[in-house]
Amino acid sequence: MGDLGVNHFLFLSAILFIIGMMGVLTRRNLLIIFMCVELMANAVNLSLVAFGWELNSLNGQGFAIFIIAIAAAEAAVGLAIIMALSRRQRTVDVDDIRALRD
Amino acid sequence: MPWDVLIFYLIATICTLSAIGVVAVNNPVHSGVFLVLCFLNIAAIFVMLGAEFLAVVQVIVYTGAILVLVLFVLMLVDPDDLPEFHTGRPVQRYVGLLLGALLLLEIGAVILNRTVTGTSGTDTAASIAAVGGNTQALGRTLYTDYLLAFEVVSLVLTVGVIGAIVLALPERLGAASPVTRRGTISLAHPKDTDAALSPGPAGETPMPARPAATVAQPGLATAGRQLIMTKDPDAYTTPGSRRS
Secondary structure, eight states, X not given: OXXXXXXXXXXXXXXXXXXXXXXXXXXXXXXXXXXXXXHHHHHHHHHHHXXXXXXXXXHHHHHHHXXXXXXXXXXXXXXXXXXHHHHHTXXXXXXXXOTTTO | OOHHHHHHHHHHHHHHHHHHHHHHOSSHHHHHHHHHHHHHHHHHHHHHTTOHHHHHHIIIIIIIIIHHXXXXXXXXXXXXXXXXXXXXXXXXXXHHHXXXXXXXXXXXXXXXXXXXXXXXXXXXXXXXXXXXXXXXHHHHHHHHTTHHHHHHHHHHHHHHHHHHHHHHSOSSTTOOOSOOOOOOOOSSXXXXXXXXXXXXXXXXXXXXXXXXXXXXXXXXXXXXXXXXOOSOGGGGOOOSOOOO
16 A cells, blocks of 8 residues: 555566466467467566666666567467468367377 | 555456456457456556556557457357367366466565665656657667667568468468368269269269168158158159260
């Protein structure tokens, strides 16, 4: 409580990151896992911006811009991979996708 | 309690609940909508942190582009391919919850015990306002300190677009659809000679031999009228005379 400090934002970032991580660990739908990865990237963005806010620096926001750009490229490639998988393997279940393993 | 703390707790609560909704909801489309809500709340928190440009980019890129892309792919993927929610494997769920709680404890301890060792930067609110605002100051930072990284990111985006197009293409352009043809119905050749037919140019495959149709089905009633088939329709198939 009290004043709004950087710890508030860091805790929110940690909670969001861990919720995303739980989604990656427990869900089996590839698309939901993808969304959870995006959520984790956003949590990291949040903590970067919070640190930059605390230290009077714009570098955190610059890093967040780069992360968003890379996340856009990752979204395009990842969703293309999911589409190709669903077309060839007829599934988006991560437990059924083991073409690289055997 | 000051107003900004209250507003922060409101936004953080909505954000956390919608993030839990992303993970826990059964329908993937609902997950996507919850993710939109979560990202909009994160954009509001960016505004609270003085990163207005980043908040706008968050709304445009994440909720505007990436989530729309995700929802499009959700519509393109066959719903029969989507796995059931947590069918079997409850061990993964409990282990995930346990690991998440442990990691939350660790990160919380680190946050509460951290000390700032770096020197504070020069981008105070006054200096940002002197340049003209958050967008101008961020632009100066990006185009001076991070110029090379900025160019490399543009290259990565180009390569990503090309890779996405290559991956999403069909294996061969103009390839036949994966629908398997079960056979053709043709009345222009003798009965039970389907197997001898060669596959035609249209790609029809010979029908497998099937048992003769039952002659009469008295139980088959349609709308009060009883439909009785007294003769086998295959008996009326004209032999010979294939149309060319």
